[in-house]
Amino acid sequence: MTATFAVLGFDGTAQTLLELVLLNVLLAYSGYVVVAGGSFSLAFVAFIGLGAYTAAILSVDHSIGFLPALILAPILAAIGALVLAKPLERLSGVYLALVSVAAISVFRVCLLNFDSLTGGALGKSGIKPRIGSQELIVGAVIVVVVFALLYRSMVGRAMRLVRADPLVAASMGVNVRRLRLWLFVGSAALGAIGGVFRAYYTGFVVPGDYGFELLITLLAMVILGGVGHWTGPLIGAALWTLLPQWLDPLGLWREVATGFILLVIILLLPQGISGGVANLVHKGRRRLQSRRGDGDEETIALVDEPTQAEGVDVALPAGGLVRSPATGAEGAP
């Protein structure tokens, strides 16, 4: 593994970089869950912090290890999310984003002020035993596989449909509110798991690591990779972690370059990298089909427009509704 990375232009820190990528993959999927469901609730960062602090407090103050924390933290986060969901569920769009940012700030202030529990501004250090590549690989692989399976499942289809058009989703029998509630709770639980991994990987927690900056980083990863496909956060987290390394010779200008690259991707690849690739694949497949002349061009035309807008196969349910008997390939969700 290290050798492969060395070929790509990295030095001895390749393993550290790989570990950082894996860690960020774990965290990025927490953001992906809510964003892919078309929701703006960005409070998942607070739940990542909750997970990390749960792990830290259990380990440092009570000598309780990694695995119990991995079970307890998501349960705590899920309960917290259910409580928070009540006032949030009436909000939508930018209001939700604003309140999420507020929730993150409140969480940070609480971390700073309940210092007998959280260690205040200094945080907590000495989380033991530290985890390394193996645990991170196992964690990241499990999460990625779960999301790959989820993408093909009914829930995954419902998620994409809700993001594309909540009204159509509701009319096709998706309970939009309930789906978003469970995505919110799931995102919180997953975020807490990521937080436990992060705490055990770095060995310490400080309040500043779980605020606005983490939110920006994770959002950038999710949207860089693209929310339309399960590989999005994987690609996004890897690129966003490695990009600063490649740009290292630029010194302080590195951040400026990172911002510009992000901007260019947003402007040119609005569905992220995975969405752009999916579009290319779709176009190629369509060209092949029309060259064969299967006589199903009407169906393709109907499927085509929403697919263009959304990047991936959110249009499949719609295609299922209007499909001509001749093709019959895709069913409704």
Add this chain to the structure above:
Amino acid sequence: VESIDVYDFHAYGYEESGGRPAVLLLQQIVNGLLIGSVYALFATGLSLTLGVLRIMNMAHGVTISIAAITGVEVASNFSLPFPLLILLGALVGAVVGMVSEVLVFGPLRRSRSHDSHSREFSTLLGSLALLTILQSLAQIYTFDFTDDQILSFPTDVFKSRIVSIGGIEVRTISLVMCAIAVLLSGAVWWVMRWTQAGRAARAVAADHEAAAMLGIDVTRYALVIIGTAGALAGVAGILIGVAFNSVDYLTGQAYLLRGFAVLILGGIGSVPGALLGGLALGLAEGLTVHFIDSSWVDAVAFGLLFVVLVIRPQGMFGKLEVDRA
């Protein structure tokens, strides 16, 4: 040079007032309202861009930093009178806003490959990218081109005195700050409410396409709105810089988060809401300092949001948006 930040501002005059609880409370209320007026000024711009153009501009806070840093640099080299300095801030802020519109928000608004949801999200992310760029530029500038990473205005920019009214101490710069902030917010409200341009802007807010069909040049209005919002943030930057005597590349971030809080308190797109919301937030912070502790200022301010949201999700002055599904 005396350097104070937001928290110190709330504590200003605390020791001097002789420790009488009633006077202390009044002092906190006054301090809160004074700082609240700057929140209002900043939030008015935030509210305009979000309400009219649907842009949640994360880079709005960094405009404060850029204007303040420019102000410090200019004021240190040329002896500029205070009103001209304010104008300079407005100009810098307007330029930052317009450049971001031309380079980022405009292209995203016109992009055909976005539907409305992904456009809203791309705009949010675009502003985050903009924030990264502008903040790093400000950081590079302060780290590489100035002796000190924390800048301050020369003391002769504004000779502030302390006025004492019934035991409550107020610096004249705070009064000027409050007056300018309230005046500018009021002016924006008047333009939006009573002029043809304001009516057109409100039409754009209701529906971009419909407004364009009625012959309103949406592109031009977007430029003007963002320019105005940037100018307000620029003025806030100069006022904050002069009043608190401490400017660095992160100065604006604290105001960004508070600006969002004010938006929810006042209702998105409502200028009087932003004004009253700003004052209310400042007041709430002042009372928090008095009754609890200055370290809880952020939490109580944002805690207030949750209460408001449960009672009135559209904000105290906003109209309820009917959203499908």
